[in-house]
Amino acid sequence: MAWDWNFTLNEVVPELLNVIHVTIMATLGAFALAVVLGLVLALGCRSNKKWISWPTRGVVEFIRLTPPLVQLFFIFFVFPHLFGLTLKPMVAGILGLGIHYSTYLSEVYRAGIESVPKGQWEAAIALNFSPLQKWKSVILPQAIRPIIPVMGNYLIVLFKETPLLAAIGLMELLGQAKSIGSVTFRYLEPITMVGIIFLILSYTASLLVKRLEWKLDLNGK
Amino acid sequence: MTEATEAQDLTAFDIDGKEPIIKYRNVSKSFGDNEVLKGIDFDLYPGERVAIIGPSGSGKTTLARLLMTLETPSEGTIEVDGRHLWHKEVNGKLVPADEKHLHKIRGDIGMVFQHFNLFPHMSILRNCIEAPIKVLGLSKKEAVERAKKMLDKVGMLEKADDYPASLSGGQQQRVAIARALVMRPKVMLFDEPTSALDPETVGEVLNVIKDIAKQGDMSMMLITHEMSFARDVADRVCFFDEGRIQEQGPPSKLFAHPETERLRDFLKSFHMNGNGE
Numbered sequence: 082m083a084w085d086w087n088f089t090l091n092e093v094v095p096e097l098l099n100v101i102h103v104t105i106m107a108t109l110g111a112f113a114l115a116v117v118l119g120l121v122l123a124l125g126c127r128s129n130k131k132w133i134s135w136p137t138r139g140v141v142e143f144i145r146l147t148p149p150l151v152q153l154f155f156i157f158f159v160f161p162h163l164f165g166l167t168l169k170p171m172v173a174g175i176l177g178l179g180i181h182y183s184t185y186l187s188e189v190y191r192a193g194i195e196s197v198p199k200g201q202w203e204a205a206i207a208l209n210f211s212p213l214q215k216w217k218s219v220i221l222p223q224a225i226r227p228i229i230p231v232m233g234n235y236l237i238v239l240f241k242e243t244p245l246l247a248a249i250g251l252m253e254l255l256g257q258a259k260s261i262g263s264v265t266f267r268y269l270e271p272i273t274m275v276g277i278i279f280l281i282l283s284y285t286a287s288l289l290v291k292r293l294e295w296k297l298d299l300n301g302k
Numbered sequence: 303m304t305e306a307t308e309a310q311d312l313t314a315f316d317i318d319g320k321e322p323i324i325k326y327r328n329v330s331k332s333f334g335d336n337e338v339l340k341g342i343d344f345d346l347y348p349g350e351r352v353a354i355i356g357p358s359g360s361g362k363t364t365l366a367r368l369l370m371t372l373e374t375p376s377e378g379t380i381e382v383d384g385r386h387l388w389h390k391e392v393n394g395k396l397v398p399a400d401e402k403h404l405h406k407i408r409g410d411i412g413m414v415f416q417h418f419n420l421f422p423h424m425s426i427l428r429n430c431i432e433a434p435i436k437v438l439g440l441s442k443k444e445a446v447e448r449a450k451k452m453l454d455k456v457g458m459l460e461k462a463d464d465y466p467a468s469l470s471g472g473q474q475q476r477v478a479i480a481r482a483l484v485m486r487p488k489v490m491l492f493d494e495p496t497s498a499l500d501p502e503t504v505g506e507v508l509n510v511i512k513d514i515a516k517q518g519d520m521s522m523m524l525i526t527h528e529m530s531f532a533r534d535v536a537d538r539v540c541f542f543d544e545g546r547i548q549e550q551g552p553p554s555k556l557f558a559h560p561e562t563e564r565l566r567d568f569l570k571s572f573h574m575n576g577n578g579e
Contacts, residue, residue: 203372204419208433209409218432222423
């Protein structure tokens with residue numbers, strides 16, 4: 082099977098670029114959810130109230146140790162039967178990947194929070210900050226700064242996982258490529274081009290993360 | 303001898319019928335099997351300046367940390383201005399205090415740490431106004447005014463826009479002192495404020511503390527290894543060893559005529575005995 086440039090440039094690439102926004106939206110939506118929920122989970126795990134910390138840890142472990150595809154199927158196919166809740170593929174996808182990645186990010190937050198020196202917590206108490214003010218003014222700004230590059234890397238990993246969403250019928254890049262293939266009976270060009278588009282976007286994003294890391298390093302000194 | 307005159311004998315400060323602002327009663331603190339404070343009774347009067355000296359591991363830092371609510375006492379009670387710190391009264395019984403209660407009481411206490419603990423992500427000015435705005439509810443304008451006055455007092459006003467990392471240890475400690483003062487606590491704790499400093503910057507910090515001690519009517523607890531500083535500033539010196547107050551009295555008496563063997567040995571290690579130097 083020879084590579085067909087005409088087919089690639091005139092049919093495959095335009096059709097793939099047509100759905101690129103779906104992939105990007107799913108990525109950003111899921112990541113936004115993961116960033117917020119990850120912090121909530123990290124704080125929940127640290128709570129000194131056992132009835133909060135124990136269940137939170139249990140949920141984090143459970144989600145982290147089961148495959149995201151199973152979770153996606155559960156949300157998409159089981160929710161309608163269980164709760165009568167039928168979700169669009171995009172919504173189910175953002176929920177599934179967002180929740181899954183929030184458990185990874187909660188670990189990242191944990192590391193960031195633990196990197197804040199003990200003296201900072203004590204100074205916050207000595208100045209009589211309330212627990213909420215302590216987190217907002219003193220702890221989180223210092224905890225988040227060093228983990229920004231790690232978060233950036235998780236964004237890229239999450240981006241690369243979005244083809245999973247093809248399995249619940251979301252017409253993102255891979256889903257689109259598959260449908261081009263099923264109509265034209267040519268899979269070589271569409272699937273290859275999906276790989277190349279992911280490569281270009283991931284590589285660009287990783288350069289941005291590196292740059293950010295370098296900038297934060299510079300400011301930190 | 304009455305209790306009041308007995309207390310008056312221990313300090314050069316004029317107690318004059320005042321009630322103590324801080325009262326430790328039978329306070330003990332253990333870390334695991336290690337009992338670092340063994341049933342301490344200790345009073346501090348409004349405006350009084352007490353230096354706490356003693357070998358490391360003697361419990362003197364723990365004494366301050368209990369008052370700042372950084373450690374929980376294993377036993378005993380601490381009162382601040384007539385109110386229990388670690389307990390609250392419910393139907394006439396003392397029960398352990400919650401965070402809300404601690405928050406109410408600890409506003410009277412300020413602390414300066416050995417390692418300054420400035421917030422590295424905030425400018426010097428921001429370090430000094432963050433808590434006044436968030437905790438005391440001052441307007442930004444009021445807070446800045448107060449903070450600038452204090453930074454001026456410690457000689458750090460021209461560094462207001464800098465970040466802590468660009469300052470020397472002595473400068474950072476002066477800012478930390480200003481930051482604590484802006485909150486206007488009734489009692490200030492200094493936990494070995496010069497122990498982490500380069501020798502050449504120790505003097506500037508001690509001078510700032512001396513100035514504050516002279517001007518203010520604030521009570522001060524100074525945990526220090528600087529004996530001549532203790533003698534110059536304090537109304538009373540407490541010598542701690544093995545979790546107990548071994549000896550206390552006005553500095554003139556305590557440094558010139560130490561009564562216990564332990565204190566004599568301790569002062570010898572600082573080359574201080576007899577007439578003080």
